[in-house]
Amino acid sequence: MKAIVVQSLGGPQNLALVDLPAPSAGAGQVLIAVEAAGVGLVDVLLRQGAIPGSSAPGFVPGIEVAGTVITVGEGVDRSWLERRVFTMVTGGGYAERVAAEASHLVPLPPTMKAVDAVALGVNALVAEFILRRARVKAGERVLVRGASGGIGVMATQLAARCGAVVAAATSSVARGQRLLQLGASQVLDRAATSAGETPEGFDVILDPVAGPDTASFLGKLKQNGRMVVCGAAGGFPPPDFGMGALRAFKKSLTFAFFSLDSIATTERAAALKEIFDSAASGELKPVIDEILALESASAAHAKLEAGGVFGKLVLVPSAFRRTPRPDVPAAKLAGAPAGGGERLPVS
Ligand SMILES: NC(=O)c1ccc[n+]([C@@H]2O[C@H](COP(=O)([O-])OP(=O)(O)OC[C@H]3O[C@@H](n4cnc5c(N)ncnc54)[C@H](OP(=O)(O)O)[C@@H]3O)[C@@H](O)[C@H]2O)c1
Incomplete structure (x- = not known):
């Protein structure tokens, strides 16, 4: 799979697109085909090594994704397969595939775009x-x-x-x-x-x-x-x-x-379900500053650090920008964005 790694702690230029083996879903986990990954200041601070306990270089950043469950691990209900979900992960989100705890998944409402889910995600929570x-x-x-x-x-x-x-x-x-x-x-x-x-x-x-x-x-x-x-x-x-x-x-x-x-996973999931329902009914607007290709992660970080962003920066892997991948159900891909996301008029 394609993924972004932090090659060494420091500036945004240290983010590089590489080929990595896709992770597998362990017991209690699922494997997600990532449709959208959120970019946040936390990712910037981790890349800089500015957060105590930051990972050593070589890690894949990204703590929130939306996408489709393509594999379930041992002990996970198979009804998760092919469902579109949002989840927070401890890292690894800037990639075409990420493994996530099944207990942390929040299903997307049928009409919700993955980019909108991550624009809401952590920020709305x-x-x-x-x-x-x-x-x-x-x-x-x-x-x-x-x-x-x-x-x-x-x-x-x-x-x-x-x-x-x-x-x-x-x-x-x-x-x-x-x-x-x-x-x-x-x-x-x-x-x-x-x-x-x-x-x-x-x-x-x-x-x-x-x-x-x-x-x-x-x-x-x-x-x-x-x-x-x-x-x-x-x-x-x-x-x-x-x-x-x-x-x-x-x-x-x-x-x-x-x-x-400090918030239990179940409490987060319940709150996020309400947030997604509010967005689906139009009461809450996901606000996306820009949708960038996964390979443009360093540009996204540079933009966030420069200031002037309004709302969320979102990364989208190439499969969801152009041709669908054969291992992702076509029916699910049909709902995937090609750079959607509601934007407010710029005054
Ligand atoms: N508590 C949690 O669980 C949690 C979770 C995720 C993130 N965070 C943290 O929350 C913080 C904000 O994240 P975010 O994603 O909202 O960041 P962001 O998108 O970069 O927004 C921060 C905004 O603050 C304004 N700003 C920047 N520097 C400022 C300064 N020196 N004085 C006054 N205003 C300033 C800027 O707006 P203008 O230029 O328009 O003024 C900027 O758009 C980060 O520190 C992040 O690590 C916390």
Whole structure:
């Protein structure tokens, strides 16, 4: 199979397309013909070796895929065969084939494109769980930082769907216009917001960015306000970032970090099924910045690192861009995208 490997830790140019033996489905696993693989900042950090415990060079990145089950391992119900699914994996997603735990699979609704499933996938799950952690309620004022990123576009939509009044922070006027179309009530300039020019008064701050300004954002919370940090697109917060909140003790602020790793697989699958159903019924939009060929993984990483991406970058193996492969059921391939994915109008 064709796969992307990280040849050495470092820049995006270290990603290379190689031929590898396809993995096999072990006990409790399935083998998936990958139709779409999501590209996220986690992949970038792993490629750089910036996450403690990162793999040694030579690994295949990619933690979320959608595709068709083509083999089942020992102990796996054969009814999974030929079903189109989404799953998170611990790596190996940037490839034509990936082995995955059968217990982690989430079936795709019949009309859902694989590229849309990965555009929702991890990002919508994180967004859903940070909203739950923050107990967002109708009428509350919610600030979404990094609102045009993969997690941010989902958090913006889900918070608006809860009836919250959403302020979306971005560095781009054009992306701000698109966020208004996704349900934001107000767009805030990212630099002005970080510089403290935004008035205080948020009930909730949903934050995939963190970085040196984390403390000033905590200071923008109202009495009983809640802030959930789920990522560090802007870097880690300084060690004393909580001191202001401590001094404002009488405001009873709540601060939390959130990682999807803390959520049980069954709970993730249940939440994702609801997310897919919402997307299938048109209530939630998968937002795809660009669909690239699998062999363009290094360009995808370079683009993500350069900033300016709106929503998700998705990789598609060549079998799903041109001619169907003989070992993938034709009926399943018929529904596969040739570069689909709903796009919002660019203002
Ligand atoms: N908690 C979890 O389980 C989990 C799961 C997956 C990913 N993550 C993490 O979540 C974070 C965000 O991921 P993502 O996929 O949403 O990233 P992304 O698509 O790159 O989006 C981040 C957005 O934040 C804005 N931004 C970037 N640098 C910034 C800065 N210094 N200050 C303010 N805004 C900045 C940019 O938007 P503008 O240019 O428009 O402002 C950018 O689009 C990453 O750290 C990722 O590792 C966490």
